[in-house]
Amino acid sequence: MNIFCFGRPSVSCITWATHAVEDSRRFEYYRDGLCASYARLTPHKTATDLPLDVCLRLWAHDDKSFSQLSSTSHLLSRTAKDIRTAEDDHLYLNFVATGEMYFEQSGIRHRLTSGQFVLVDNARPFEADLRNINGHTHLACRMPRNRISIDLSEATQRLSRHKLTPLLVRLFDHANESDDDWAEDDMLGTFEAIDGLTRVILSGPDSLLDQSRAMVTRKKVEQEIRIHSHEATLDITVIADAVGIPVRTVQQHLMLCGTNFRRLLSQARCDAALALLRRDGQMSLEEIAFAVGFLETSSFYRAFKRHFGAPPRSLRN
DSSP: OOOOTTTOOTTOOEESSSSSSSSGGGHHHHIIIIIIIIIOEEEEEEEEEEEEEEEEEEEEEEEEEEEEEEEOSSEEEEEEHHHOOOOHHHHHEEEEEEEEEEEEEEEEEEEEEEEEEEEEETTTTTTEEEEEEOOEEEEEEEOGGGGOOOHHHHHHHHHHHSTTTTHHHHHHHHHHOOOOOHHHHHHHHHHHHHHHHHHHHTTTTGOOOHHHHHHHHHHHHHHHHHHHOOOOOOHHHHHHHTTTTOOHHHHHHHHHTTTOOOHHHHHHHHHHHHHHHHHOSOOOHHHHHHTTOOSOHHHHHHHHHHSSSSGGGGGGG
């Protein structure tokens, strides 16, 4: 579970929930089966008689980790004992999608509502009061500790009030609303975009890239991607050479626009697939997938539904 301290390198995507357990046993199941043995957290019983309801979704790939926790109201703490027995001392960028959270660490208390962020240090004790107001859903993304060269409270303020914060919120909302079991290609793209935005935000105003230049780069990149998207092995170096901009600059400009090469390429291929679906009634869906550059039909189906909100077959003329 842990919106605060999840992540195991070999995991792809898992879901954990209490709903299959009888009401009277849910708290113990949550405490012993997840918090104590895995997340190293200490949950506290609520004063109400309502049964605890918790559902966790966790995605991990190498050193990347992303989690989503939906729950009824309850209090969680990370104690000194939890820290001693834990394997995870990373930083996590936490985002409240719905509900509220009162979070306290190192003497600083935050009241978080929908759309707000807080940076959490798993190497220090904390308390998190999760409040279910029209539902509580909470996401967290692992961040490298060496990324943060300033006080965590100041970093939280930058991430919450920067002019790029709405783009960061949009990326977390995308992950929260995704219903495709967090497919690897989509989550890698989302993680990369979040990573890029946080780099720009935390680097400070002096190094902030010019927004208009970034938008110009994005338009050039999108144009070249549309030309080459059918090439299955297309990578960003080909596009960077075509637009005459260094790869790193292309990446930075796309990050500033809240996207990345992987996502733009997937969208271009889906647009091309839709055009074939409506123009050529003889091609099979598998043939269309390969024609527009997808190496696997399963990746095509997931990307298409994510982009258009419907499977390819339903949009065929």
